[in-house]
Amino acid sequence: MTYDVPAPLVSRRKVAREMWVLGFEAAPIARTVMAGQFVNLLMRPGPLLRRPFSVYRADGDVVEIVLSAVGEGTERLLDLTRGELVSALGPLGRGFQLDAGPGRVTLISGGLGVAPMPLAARDARALGLEVAWVHGARTQAELCSEADADRYYWATDDGSTGVHGSALDAVPPSEVGHVLACGPNRMLAAVAARWPDAQVAVETYMGCGTGVCLGCAVPRTSGVYDRACTEGPVYRAGSIRWADLPAHLHYRVTA
Amino acid sequence: MTYDVPAPLVSRRKVAREMWVLGFEAAPIARTVMAGQFVNLLMRPGPLLRRPFSVYRADGDVVEIVLSAVGEGTERLLDLTRGELVSALGPLGRGFQLDAGPGRVTLISGGLGVAPMPLAARDARALGLEVAWVHGARTQAELCSEADADRYYWATDDGSTGVHGSALDAVPPSEVGHVLACGPNRMLAAVAARWPDAQVAVETYMGCGTGVCLGCAVPRTSGVYDRACTEGPVYRAGSIRWADLPAHLHYRVTA
Amino acid sequence: MSGSLDVGGVRLKSPVMAASGTFGYGTEVPLCDRRHLGGIVSKGIFLQPRLGTPPPRIAETPSGMLNAIGLQGPGVEALIRDYAPQWASWDFPVLVNVNGETVGEYAELAARLDGVLGVSGLEINISCPNVREGGMFFGNDPRSAAAVTSAVRQRTSLPVWVKLTPAVTDITEIARACEEAGADALSAVNTFVGMSFDLQSRQPRLAFHTGGLSGPAIRPLAVYLAHRTARAVSIPVVGIGGIAAAEDAMEFLLAGCRAVQVGTATFVDPNAIGKIVEGLRRYEELLRPPD
Amino acid sequence: MSGSLDVGGVRLKSPVMAASGTFGYGTEVPLCDRRHLGGIVSKGIFLQPRLGTPPPRIAETPSGMLNAIGLQGPGVEALIRDYAPQWASWDFPVLVNVNGETVGEYAELAARLDGVLGVSGLEINISCPNVREGGMFFGNDPRSAAAVTSAVRQRTSLPVWVKLTPAVTDITEIARACEEAGADALSAVNTFVGMSFDLQSRQPRLAFHTGGLSGPAIRPLAVYLAHRTARAVSIPVVGIGGIAAAEDAMEFLLAGCRAVQVGTATFVDPNAIGKIVEGLRRYEELLRPPD
């Protein structure tokens, strides 16, 4: 079931340099969203089209997203004053699929790829799974200050904290369970090379978010393009033709 | 001299049903504006083009305008929160020309046509002129609650207060001095018929406000079109081909 | 605006339809108040399945968007098998947007769809590259536009609408050619070809390089073209381009259109059409001829 | 972007010029940092004075505006008398936008402006109705576009630029015709014809009914047309259409243009051009050919 609700901004906090968490009151979405699903937000005044954001946390009636300003839409969102309304369409897309525990999941996130992880950790725990989280960023100041897992591991491109390298370099072999990853597409390509069965949340431009425009094409190894907003945004890493998927968002991490 | 300054909203008050006065801090404009001149305001986010508004009052560093919501631009202005910036371009245009007193000016305004009158009254008084003000609206609730003259006269279309009729019907013969008028163009046409030497502030669509687009054409009896933003917006009433000047803004008064 | 109307042999439930490629096959869009749908035009279809173009396929521009989807689709057989049966049970008409690379392909597609339950009419998309003529759009030239129209006309008993290409020197020339070739109505207009560059890569933002511009940005251009078309032909014209509100739809109706189609606005608000039809109630009296 | 450049025989001070009809005669615009002006194109002029069209002359549309000014102007003699002497003293070039209703009028105007001090070049506006051919734009047809171009070329020693009409089926055909007829550069593009209706009056919002659409709304269409033009000819192309920021100007430069013109943005911000030129500094390295 999808909802389109007027959602007032209710909270805002900084979680890293230039990285913010915004909370919107959107009860029906908050109550039903699953890890890896997203909301498509409309701002008026604002750009013509909606902007898609993974749900970061869902708490009671509030849906949280995490973002940085990269263009007009994200700038408008970060300019919102408390109580200002956006139109929130969601929950949209297919999220992470988890089997009940015992077992272990390994969350791997690069930069803003942390977005779907708190919900993934929540759902994994609820299924009795152990959660390890490996998070990477360009530098210490850009690491998300919030994490929610049984064990954490950090990586920075400049070595300012944690492993000197990418999130992938920081995954302890001992911790490798079922891998759920999100980050720049080129990081996800590296994940796919190592763990074809990993579940990855990809990004594409989106025209509608509801499956009608075919703008969010994801090239599958089966040869077809399908829709990130409908069959995705979560895919088996090995099922995507990474070379044909644009890098898009310039996340502040290298893969 | 024209200025383009970032102008924060500093005040807002209601002066009639659906009619508001907004104050913007714009020192160089406030210090130099003359009665009948206007400012061209840019809102971001907002419509593509600036929107022209007569200066209602100028007090210290603050420029005031009076408006009602008639479309996207005016709605944005009325949605502004304190401190929010607009870009204010002005003062623009040729205002009312007054000779020193002794003598008498008669201000005639319909609906939002009150806009240039407080400054006109100010300048007239400074020149030692006596000021009578005749103001008309559809109904009592839509009469501007602020007036600044030696004597006032009201008119309403529905007779709810003052003279039952238009502002023109309410002008006491005894009060007719040098007439300055502003209101819907069809009311100004009636003014022209009665007092060809009256000075009237007209309205047209404006593309630039600075004299380059020729979008603000005003048909003169001399046969030419000239620019409301540059040669105007104040004209000798008898010099305009009223039949060829569109009514534009649907002011809430009849002529 | 309440009450159904006949447009070029198709009985619409309201004057506001969903435009091709912006409403899928009518099964996807959530939250749309279907009681208000005048009808829908399905995503453009070819005889054979098509993969479509590589991503990025869309890019936003001021008050508009560029798209290059490449007419991705399952092909006509899958459409007849998977969607037509559902359409047959709906109370609003579904037109199929037919595409081809040769006149023959259009004709064959029309023949295959003739008599298929659930299909109320065909809308010919002549904004397809004509492979026989160096990839020039069929819709750029009166002769090829007419050739496609009459070929389709001869192979089907269904109402035939032709959807015009906007970027031509004289749209009335094409419109009249299609009318003479047997079109029952004209849809005006399709997207305008546009392009945008990404500064990081120095490359076009779309993988296909060029794309079709849609959305409010094109509305004044579309109103003008629909107006010229409506004055040039005697068959009904369906206005398309940048309609996002009842006021926008009214502009096309005042310009002489009998109905309108809404595209991009559905991406912004899945219930855009429902809201537009409700909003049109306010303007009913405007539509009566002036006395 | 610092340093001057030669474009079609005109020495520009920067790659960003003021577009015709949006900067008057160069004497009006306040607050514009003239040090950054690459050059200006004056408001379109005819041999004789013209009154222009009745108001309303402009209407805002999503991210754009329609205008129908009707080329109001004082005529060439007043231009030579009142403005050219001022231009002669400026350190950036002024091109005159020349207009006519017949090929002969264009030619006579060109002859009159030849050798006038202060005039650095001519930009031919072929988006004028050709009274001899039923009011069809000269720019809609390669033959009449070429006829105007060569007629002007023969009567002047000044650099001749031709400003292309966008709403044609194949702009490259017109571009090549103008190049062969002797144009030194091409300006791409002029406004797109559009229309908008007022719901109160049920009439078009412009007294002239139709108008030219300009502003950010047309940028993706203009970038595409400028790109196609630049690939079709070997003379320089000057990009025009919806440029409001350095990033927008970059799109045209990446599309193959040598310089750009800014129009509507000057209405929004009198110093738009100054800001664009400053902003372009950030992208200088992008303009070097990729290695």
Ligand SMILES: Cc1cc2nc3c(=O)[nH]c(=O)nc-3n(C[C@H](O)[C@H](O)[C@H](O)COP(=O)(O)OP(=O)(O)OC[C@H]3O[C@@H](n4cnc5c(N)ncnc54)[C@H](O)[C@@H]3O)c2cc1C
């Ligand atoms: C399913 C999904 C989930 C997402 N979740 C998040 C999230 O949780 N947090 C977050 O910050 N961002 C997320 N994004 C990306 C986010 O949607 C874009 O950053 C946003 O749309 C940019 O809008 P803008 O107007 O600010 O930037 P624009 O002006 O539109 O573009 C600015 C830059 O962002 C890139 N970009 C724009 N849109 C997208 C897009 N849809 N996908 C990828 N790159 C894009 C452009 O290439 C450009 O470089 C998600 C995208 C998708 C598809």
Ligand SMILES: Cc1cc2nc3c(=O)[nH]c(=O)nc-3n(C[C@H](O)[C@H](O)[C@H](O)COP(=O)(O)OP(=O)(O)OC[C@H]3O[C@@H](n4cnc5c(N)ncnc54)[C@H](O)[C@@H]3O)c2cc1C
């Ligand atoms: C010199 C001058 C001084 C003005 N002073 C005032 C003032 O003091 N207070 C005030 O409320 N308004 C004033 N106006 C009118 C004001 O500029 C318009 O109301 C405003 O531009 C409407 O913008 P919008 O986006 O809200 O409406 P739009 O969506 O642009 O239009 C909504 C309605 O307003 C009408 N309209 C739009 N622009 C104009 C215009 N420039 N002139 C006349 N009608 C227009 C349209 O016909 C339409 O009916 C003045 C106009 C001029 C030219």
Ligand SMILES: Cc1cc2nc3c(=O)[nH]c(=O)nc-3n(C[C@H](O)[C@H](O)[C@H](O)COP(=O)(O)O)c2cc1C
């Ligand atoms: C993503 C997308 C896909 C489209 N696909 C088709 C199509 O398959 N066939 C067609 O005739 N038109 C297609 N169009 C054009 C629309 O039907 C419509 O003519 C155009 O978008 C203008 O209307 P709008 O501004 O309301 O979107 C498509 C438009 C978009 C945005």
Ligand SMILES: Cc1cc2nc3c(=O)[nH]c(=O)nc-3n(C[C@H](O)[C@H](O)[C@H](O)COP(=O)(O)O)c2cc1C
């Ligand atoms: C009010 C106005 C007047 C114009 N007058 C002329 C003109 O006289 N001659 C001409 O060739 N182009 C004229 N143009 C077109 C512009 O020069 C330019 O090509 C067009 O506006 C697109 O650029 P823009 O989007 O930056 O405005 C005019 C445009 C506007 C908005």
Ligand code: FES
């Ligand atoms: S975003 Fe439109 S189909 Fe996926």
Ligand code: FES
């Ligand atoms: S508003 Fe542009 S010339 Fe007056």
